[in-house]
Structures are given as C-alpha cells and as structure tokens.
Amino acid sequence: MTVSSSPRGEHPGRPGVTWQTELARTETVIPDDAPDPTPNRATRRALARAARRKK
Template sequence: MTAPSSTPRGERAGRPGARWETTLTWTGEQYVDDTTPTPRPNRATRRAMARTARKAHR
C-alpha cells in the first residue's frame, strides 16, 4: 500500500453507460410584477396588527 500523493488528481472521466439523472424541482420562488396590487393580509395577520396598534396607543 502506498501513501497518498501530495499532488491532487484531476476529475476522472465517467464510467461508460453512467448517466446524470436530472430532476427539475420548484424552488418556491415566483415572479411578481411591480404593477400588481399587494394582496390583503389574512384575518389572523390583520387581527395581530390591530392588537399591536392598540397596545402601542395605551
């Protein structure tokens, strides 16, 4: 058995018949145009914002 070489080796060529399996997946990002109106927050968010506003005015 020999010791590891201090000079790195380049990448090896792939085996014949081996294939790269590529799958396309959705990252969750969507394009949103700047001219579209912002959606209204849901009920829980609206209630939390109102609660925070009431606490701030005490």
C-alpha cells in the first residue's frame, strides 16, 4: 500500500439511495462548579516546555 499526498474524492452513491440530512442544534451547559478538564497531551507538553524555559 502506498501513501499518497493527494486526497481522494468521495465515492459515488449507489443508484436509488437517497440521503435525508437533518441539522440538529445542541447546546452543552457546563456548571460553574464543574472541575476543570485535564489538559491534553499537547497542552501538557507545552506547559512542560514553558516551565523548562522559565528555570
């Protein structure tokens, strides 16, 4: 298998198949007293780099 840098197009649909798309709007409310989420790996690495530079 070779890796190509050019993206592939979408596959054509099968005849007779239709898609019904419905947009749904969702809202997520986070309470003020919720604990802070743990930072992801990139954020942890950036914080560690900043701490090393600060020394």
